Amino acid sequence: MNTADSDIAIRLRSLSHAFAGRPALHALDADIRRGIITGLVGPDGAGKTTLLRLMAGLLKPDSGSLQVEGLDPVTAGDALRTQLGYMPQKFGLYEDLTVLENLTLYADLRGVTGAAREESFQRLLAFTDLARFTDRLAGKLSGGMKQKLGLACTLLGSPRILLLDEPCVGVDPISRRELWRMVSSLADGGMAVLWSTSYLDEAELCGEVLLMHEGRLQYSGSPQALMDSMQGRSLLLQGIAGNRRQVLRRALRCPQVIDGALQGHAVRLVLRTAGELPDLSSLQAGPDASLQAVKPRLEDAFIDLLGGGPGGDSPLTEHMPPARLPDGVDADAVIVAEQLTRRFGDFVATDHVDFRIRRGEIFGLLGPNGAGKSTTFKMMCGLLPVSSGAARVMGLDLKKSASQARQQIGYMAQKFALYSNLSVAQNLEFFSGIYGLSGARQRAAVTDMVRVFALQPFLAMNAGELPLGFKQRLALACALMHQPPLLFLDEPTSGVDPVSRREFWSHINSLVDKGVTVMVTTHFMDEAEYCDRIGLVYRGRMIASGTPDELKAMVASPALPDPGMEDAFIALVERDDRLREAT
Template identity: 65%
Template structure:
């Protein structure tokens, strides 16, 4: 049993000369052990700055800070003996095996002899990595890397654990396992602070600190904040095929604070005191079905920050309308296969995507969706089968096909040492733009995304949300009619995610076709159809509602997208075992 510890913050402040406002402003709070505390907020809220001060890596500008009775700067040695800190980019050595990484951290922590053997046995069992001790860390899936990172952080049995966005880029099954492990540690008395921009994770915490621009907006139980939204969250059944246009109209209404697509429904948050039926009149849907929905922490979070986007996409306005009809097949996989040695990462996969459709590839880390995705946009050569774009085989006509494609990578492929303006110029030049046409396009993008204040900054110095906007702008310079998005919103906060999907929905309404991979299950709801990839195969396909209906039962007649994902994958495993 770990000792009960607290973290005491009193008027804590951190200022950086480069920022006008404090990164953390006059923060007072007490955090206790025995359950997970969530540190929640959008990009630039001050979450990482606070964690780095707690770990003794940054000196506060003013105020008091005490971790387990210790001053992180003056008593750093004593603190490091009882503290585990897992930063966002955790320092795994990718060319070392799982066991070699653990051994390195044990050496750094001074864990030797019999205690080392016991610790390794416990941690490998705890993280379910026993079978993978000889595998290189670089060859692990995203979820397994996070579990190894957690195991390395736990070498030396810390009593205080600081986790900076450990769920980023991790599929729902791996995230659930991470949470199970962390709850177990908290139940044993460890003090755990989990920073996140995934708001369904915040609902798993006993208490949350909600930060925005360095300031504390809320402190307490997530349920207390969520209950404030009772009666203000509604589901409207949208007429078939009109979701995207209807959502763009709905969010512009003065009575609506936020809106997202949820399967066949529009999920809207109404401002306080607004009449539900009045909203149906304003949307010209007087007879549509409207039901009250259980509010989520995310609803309360968005509302507290002043609501989601409330205008049409400025980006969609400057994109041309794509000619062609909705029956045209623009992306097709025929028996698509990719082998690495004897291992089939993609195994005879078939699907078709029509013009103006959003097609989502979902799947656990390591399931083969990224391999499939890379073959579809010409970045990997198939071992067998065909990847076709507009009927052209990417193996033989990749140059011609690529003129129609925009690609946005998971790790945004921006040049960190070039300025924003230079990145825009470089990518537009790569896509064949020059002279007046190039200057006009750069100006249009700068206006649509409000780049003017940051044109002379480098992407490396920008928050994640700005990097994401820049990566999307660079991918669209040549006005492609097909867009490939590989986990485009990994790690960004819900407000930035809404803005991103506002642009995507606006472009799809103009006939652009989108293929996307994602780990955000609420994001999968924006897709017209989904292919669930597991063990290199598509194990389920259909609309988001089709997939949810496949796992619906009497006990749970309306499962979430996340429940559908987990149940379909685990059901496939059960059938294979049987």
């Protein structure tokens, strides 16, 4: 074996797999090398999880060859088990066991005993910074800490290959960076790491990437080389006067533009061909608007490989009527929190939080896992009682009129709170009934949502069997059934690929233009750019608020003159830690 071959940990040749005759992978050829993180990137349904399961020996290929450490994962599974660590999307932590009990269980399963077990526990607890939490129940850990514990369990037995399936879904930026640092150190030590992700900024950091779409490999190689191929095609439209959402919509209608997204008060565009610019006057962005070339992102190249984004027009524009406020409701205070506090025993989850949200505004609640944003969010929806302070929506006090207030709200829960064992049609009927629709009005609402979100082909399918992007469509359809003036979105695009996220935000932008008021939580920092204002929650308190550009300006420095939203998020949280330590 030559040196080049010895660097290869996993080799795929013409690898194909199908489910019930439906192709999932088409003749894949790729090599996964040791000593680097290889990113596995693709939209929902691209075949990423199928590929990882084949590598882990959980599925048998239909054709082609797959070698992991020179072994066939199916026929040599026992020999391979000690060399491979596999962390699926829903890693099987036992939430009623402690951190140490989970480690002990997985050590038993992997045959790690005696002195080797004790040494492994000490090393992994130090590596993941969980040594202080060995007696804590896994169910009481934050999202980031659960992922660290899952990683520790996966690393028991010192595997040579690590397969990670979307390890950062639902994890805040600080925990994502910590997890990335830990895995990078493993790769630096010679481990082969395959990291499946829907975060394209994460994939930019990988040594190599495999970009997949509909079971086919679209690109294999350096992410930097792919980004370099986009030079001259990524632009920032600055100096916008007027409604930036409408400017984005007009830009996406231009034949020269294949993708676009909001970036603070600017609009980021990707051109079909370098040098062929849209007509600025057609964008109606104001007299001071200008286009400036910016560094391409991997996401630009990814969407280009898929033939462009979904566009900016939403059928909701025609369907939804303008959102109207009841008489006497202040348009500048449609959603109000005043000294909002929630206690669980002696623990203060939300601590005297204040904010006001205007009609037709998108307000983002950001914060690390366990910071209190979900508690705040649930109180504002009327799903959790308020300990003290006030929460009002549409002039209704949620302490006194929670049921009445909920009829004004469309709620899209984290992980899409659909009934997976009911069909798409049954979910639509159920949720429309919850929102008080019946008879001809209910039938009309269901028909409209099926048309608007193109759900007709899936009506008989159980919701649990839908691709993630279509689950998202169905969840949004259910939330909008009663045409609410307020929309509450709890991490609405967690785990969803960039194309589906673009489509989702085109719907939200069209609703906001109709006067719908939106409150959203998210861990996608590029998604936070769509918000008009942001409140950053940490340790139960609101530590910063303002527009996305204002939050970025708070942390700008000579060393970091042009910070992104993730930079701002992390710097503001770290600043608050320093202030607490100093007092």
